[in-house]
Amino acid sequence: MEETTLVRKCLIALVGFSLAITHFNAVSHPVADQAGSPTLPHAKPEWEKDGSRVIYDAFPRHSAKEASRDIVVTVSDVTGTLTPATLAVERVSQDIGARGYADLQQPFLPNSRHSLLRSQRADWIHLMPVHMNGELKFRLPPGRYVIHLSKGLEFKPLKSTIDVQLGSLPLRVDLQLERLFDLRRLGWWSGDPHVHIERMSTADNEEIFWAAQGQDLNVVSLLAMGDRNRIFFPQYAMGAPGSANEGDYWLHPGQEDPRTADAGHLIVLNAPTLIRDRARYRDYIAVARAARAAKAVIGIAHFKQNESGSMSAAEALLPLGLADFIEILGLPYGFDPNQYFAYLNRGYRIGVTGGSDFPWGGALGDARTYALLGPGVPLTPSTWYEAVRKGRTFATDGPLIDFRIDGAPIGSVLNASVGTEVEVEAKAMTNAFNPNFERLDVYANGELIRSQPFAPTSVDREATLAFRHRVVTKTWFVFVARQRDRAVAISSPIYVDIKQ
Numbered sequence: 001m002e003e004t005t006l007v008r009k010c011l012i013a014l015v016g017f018s019l020a021i022t023h024f025n026a027v028s029h030p031v032a033d034q035a036g037s038p039t040l041p042h043a044k045p046e047w048e049k050d051g052s053r054v055i056y057d058a059f060p061r062h063s064a065k066e067a068s069r070d071i072v073v074t075v076s077d078v079t080g081t082l083t084p085a086t087l088a089v090e091r092v093s094q095d096i097g098a099r100g101y102a103d104l105q106q107p108f109l110p111n112s113r114h115s116l117l118r119s120q121r122a123d124w125i126h127l128m129p130v131h132m133n134g135e136l137k138f139r140l141p142p143g144r145y146v147i148h149l150s151k152g153l154e155f156k157p158l159k160s161t162i163d164v165q166l167g168s169l170p171l172r173v174d175l176q177l178e179r180l181f182d183l184r185r186l187g188w189w190s191g192d193p194h195v196h197i198e199r200m201s202t203a204d205n206e207e208i209f210w211a212a213q214g215q216d217l218n219v220v221s222l223l224a225m226g227d228r229n230r231i232f233f234p235q236y237a238m239g240a241p242g243s244a245n246e247g248d249y250w251l252h253p254g255q256e257d258p259r260t261a262d263a264g265h266l267i268v269l270n271a272p273t274l275i276r277d278r279a280r281y282r283d284y285i286a287v288a289r290a291a292r293a294a295k296a297v298i299g300i301a302h303f304k305q306n307e308s309g310s311m312s313a314a315e316a317l318l319p320l321g322l323a324d325f326i327e328i329l330g331l332p333y334g335f336d337p338n339q340y341f342a343y344l345n346r347g348y349r350i351g352v353t354g355g356s357d358f359p360w361g362g363a364l365g366d367a368r369t370y371a372l373l374g375p376g377v378p379l380t381p382s383t384w385y386e387a388v389r390k391g392r393t394f395a396t397d398g399p400l401i402d403f404r405i406d407g408a409p410i411g412s413v414l415n416a417s418v419g420t421e422v423e424v425e426a427k428a429m430t431n432a433f434n435p436n437f438e439r440l441d442v443y444a445n446g447e448l449i450r451s452q453p454f455a456p457t458s459v460d461r462e463a464t465l466a467f468r469h470r471v472v473t474k475t476w477f478v479f480v481a482r483q484r485d486r487a488v489a490i491s492s493p494i495y496v497d498i499k500q
Helices: 002-012 202-214 284-293 304-320 338-345 381-389
Strands: 017-022 053-056 069-076 085-091 130-132 135-140 143-150 158-164 171-176 188-195 219-226 244-246 249-260 264-269 297-300 325-329 351-354 368-372 393-396 400-405 413-416 421-429 437-444 447-453 462-470 475-483 488-491 494-498
Touching (some): 069 085, 130 202, 143 171, 158 171, 188 264, 188 381, 202 219, 202 249, 249 284, 249 381, 264 284, 284 297, 284 304, 325 338, 325 393, 325 488, 338 475, 351 381, 351 393, 368 381, 393 400, 400 488, 400 494, 421 437
Parallel strands (some): 017 053, 017 135, 188 219, 219 249, 325 351, 413 494
Antiparallel strands (some): 069 135, 085 130, 085 143, 249 264, 264 297, 368 393, 421 462, 437 475, 475 488, 475 494
């Protein structure tokens, strides 16, 4: 707690983060014990004696006392206004035994035992992201470095090479971000519905906002996580009192509880209170019914490949209409839509989400969810969660997508006569540093009805697929866009019912 207090005082005095280099000190990844409780790592980042934030160093032979130079990086938008972003540093020259990339250790308050972790996204694999609030100060020894810069999935990423030589004045690096896509104009807003960060008071929101804005995540769901015995990552309040807002960015509390290895992990979003009964901890149906009565949104976490008993939760809740979404996408990679398709073919109408599961899975927003509010609908946690409930979503860890049947967007329910030909339109976009679409796939009732492959040399940032399809029975359609770097996006369904 004393270290945390010192850090807070340091943050107040700086525009961005003030960082100092120290020796590498690995932070182990949290794991669950047999009872499902997380085992927190014993190692944690070292701190400078003056309380400064630290970068943990990828150069084992480099000491914080060795000669180095201050670096000041500023990031602005096209108007010249400083803007939050995500940064990483890669070392080019190998003269001091570097591994080729710099691990930028940024303990994430108040979770000082959890760094922001290496990103698992294809463009950032092996890089340690640092969230900066428009300006970042740190130190580097002499050498050549590449600064990686990004801001979510709608801005063009940058790479800037710098040569660091010793000097008394800071080396300034001024960078500008350009927006490639603006899904907000179409009513789409991004979010990460699966994040674990402890918040003990409203003072804890500031740094989380920097992370959310640096990843361009409009809604971050901060989930209290439980087991039978206790709650981890508690929130200072649930419901509206626990919500915080800065412009188009929101933090909102939720829960991942109950949570067992064999019966699944339940996500509850936008409930006014924590819904929990230790005496009936494994009664998922009772929790889901209480959440439904509270008008909360209910989801099944880790649905891919039946992780953590997610199929058990699906079998218990879907027949009763007590689940609104399944979390189909998370990192590390493991995307497989076939189990999801099987439930759709059983008649369950349920949408998809993607979530990072920070600090378990990767960096904030590595996998994320876009929800369609529609033109003119104001962004609030309630409007965003309602779009999730209605299945007006797509999950992604890279591509952005637009999918329509007869002009109707994702989540729509259409009516057609037997034999009607519907117009299918699918579009994918990518801000990948090296665009590399592999293929676009459209599925109808689980069958692949059209696939558009791309040459390995393709560098298109946008790709489209359009065709007509004859419907002869009740049909659901899903669009999947894949990149060669394994990044993927999947839509929730569009449904076509048959007129009687």
